[in-house]
Amino acid sequence: MIFGMTSHRHICLLCLHIELRLLCFYHLAPMFKNNSYDIRGVDSMEHDFQITKLTKDIASVDENLSGALQQEKYNYIFEGLGHQTAAILIHGAKHIKRISPSGVKKMCRNVFTLQQSLTNITSSRESHLDEARQYYEMMYLMPDDLQAQVVEQGVRYQIENYVEALNLLHRSKPGSGNEQTQSARVQRLRAIVTEQTFKKEHADEMQRLYEI
Incomplete structure (x- = not known):
């Protein structure tokens, strides 16, 4: 009987762990569907309403669980959430039609709001969301500058x-070039990466051998 109760609790924790991640997909995926961040003039620079809805739902989960679970179980529920949300935000770029400098600022605001919300809950920097912000900051660059940044950084x-x-x-x-130019840049970028x-892998391997 005790074994059955323990297994039941583990299943409940796993369901909460998964449900919170599904919640992230539910709110964040629509941000990118047929969307454009080509923001001009007086268009809204506030973070997207999907971010507001997600942060409210995450805060609600935190409020309901923080006093009901042991710290280890509570941590399990929220573990890796920053990594997942960052991955959704980065992979969403392929669905964006266009993005302007103001659109980049708005996306960075989205990331910051989400990062702040998760940090308040996990007491962690959630550095994966720093990576998501830096990814969108690359959209300030010109196409050829992206290749140079990979070499430098x-x-x-x-x-x-x-x-x-x-x-x-x-x-x-505008004026980035035709499809042939784009294809050539993609091939060059792949080669550089x-x-x-x-x-990097060779340097890491040499460092490990040196330490041995």
Whole structure:
């Protein structure tokens, strides 16, 4: 009987863990569906209402659970939530039609609001959301500048994330070039990311051998 009760509690915790992540998809995915962040003039610069709804729902879950669960179980519910929300935000870039400098600011505001909400709950910096903000800050660049940044700062994201960033820059920057130019830039970017990744892995391996 005790074993059955323990298993039941574990299942309940797992369901809460999964439900909170589904909640993130439910609120964040619509932000990118057929959306444009090509914000001009007096268009709203406030964070998106989906962010407001998500932060309210997360706060509600926190309020209901904080006094009812042991700290270890409470941490399990929220563990990795910053990583997941950052991944959703980054992968959402491929669905954005265009993004302007003001749109970048709005997206960074989205990230900051979500990061602040999660930090208040987890007491952690939620650094993965810093990565999401920095990803959208790349949209201030021109297409060729993106390649130079990878060389200067190293590889921070998956190769497809860089490709989607470059594609979004082409959609957003007038005069970026035709499809042939875009294709050539994509091929070059892939080569640069692959090369920089290899250099980093080689350096890490040499460092491990040196430490041995």
